[in-house]
Amino acid sequence: MNFNRRKFLQSTGTLVLSSAVLSGKAASYIIKHPVGVQLFTFFNIIDDDVKGTLTKVAAAGYSEIESAFSKKGGYYGMKPKEFKALASDLHLSWKSHHVLGAPFKLPPGAKMPTMPDGKPMVIPPMLNLQDNMQQLVDEAAEGGVKYLVCANTPTSTPEELKASIAVLNKTAEAATKAGLTFAYHNHDAEFKILSDGTIPYDLLLSETDPKHLKMELDLAWAVKAGKNPVDLFKQNPGRFPLWHLKDLDASRENIMPVGSGTIDFKPIFAAAETAGMRSFFVEHDMPKDAFASINSSIKYINKNLNV
Numbered sequence: 001m002n003f004n005r006r007k008f009l010q011s012t013g014t015l016v017l018s019s020a021v022l023s024g025k026a027a028s029y030i031i032k033h034p035v036g037v038q039l040f041t042f043f044n045i046i047d048d049d050v051k052g053t054l055t056k057v058a059a060a061g062y063s064e065i066e067s068a069f070s071k072k073g074g075y076y077g078m079k080p081k082e083f084k085a086l087a088s089d090l091h092l093s094w095k096s097h098h099v100l101g102a103p104f105k106l107p108p109g110a111k112m113p114t115m116p117d118g119k120p121m122v123i124p125p126m127l128n129l130q131d132n133m134q135q136l137v138d139e140a141a142e143g144g145v146k147y148l149v150c151a152n153t154p155t156s157t158p159e160e161l162k163a164s165i166a167v168l169n170k171t172a173e174a175a176t177k178a179g180l181t182f183a184y185h186n187h188d189a190e191f192k193i194l195s196d197g198t199i200p201y202d203l204l205l206s207e208t209d210p211k212h213l214k215m216e217l218d219l220a221w222a223v224k225a226g227k228n229p230v231d232l233f234k235q236n237p238g239r240f241p242l243w244h245l246k247d248l249d250a251s252r253e254n255i256m257p258v259g260s261g262t263i264d265f266k267p268i269f270a271a272a273e274t275a276g277m278r279s280f281f282v283e284h285d286m287p288k289d290a291f292a293s294i295n296s297s298i299k300y301i302n303k304n305l306n307v
Helices: 003-022 050-059 080-089 129-143 158-177 200-206 219-224 229-235 266-270 290-304
Strands: 036-038 064-067 093-100 147-152 181-185 213-218 242-245 279-282
Touching: 050 080, 064 279, 080 093, 080 129, 093 129, 093 279, 129 147, 129 158, 147 158, 147 213, 158 181, 158 200, 158 213, 181 242, 213 219, 219 229, 219 242, 229 266, 279 290
Parallel strands: 036 064, 036 279, 064 093, 093 147, 147 181, 181 213, 213 242, 242 279
Antiparallel strands: none
């Protein structure tokens, strides 16, 4: 919570309290942060019924969304303004959109994740920042989102990392000109030491402009990599306006709904001001039941974290 927002909440809270005192009534008022969801959670089902999916998201209590790539292309088969209008009609604030940093390819020896039916996931052709940067920036700006986020980019070798950082810096410049805030979303791979001894995430922070490239910290992937998110916030205050929330089991291999795994989110949320957090999005990669997962997550968040 930044200083201006704190002043606003304090002043409005004082007015509400004064009104209650003058009327002879006592009450407690809790202003909760909007809870968001990353729509990749519904990758297997959203394209079959976009409006129905978003309707259920809103009914579950979510008020912010972050979009991702779609099997239909574009924004779930829609133009940016069409998708914006649909979300607005359902009282969902479309805050952010995910794009790839480079053409999609599996790492050597890796296999496509399996879907709930046991079949390998099929990825449709997708635009990426390396080849389609200006188009992706322009479309996000047309849709009126605040954030454009690089969801993934090659970082497994020093050469890949150098090329990716160049693309990120170029995109950050274009996004700023378009009125967007550009951010980078991590997995655990960015914290693994490369052959030259460097750690990709360290260079992603140090070789990009903190004014123009922010970070969307996926808390679970950072924890899986052995990192403490609070330490990252302290080392780079204000650079993490976006978070992803998912939980992990004890093996750190299986994703779970928020609050049903082993990650202690309370100290992380206590450091939200240091991080500069503005929005957070629940995400569950390839869940067996996406709606059961998001319902479980938001119940835990509202009871234990979001106060």
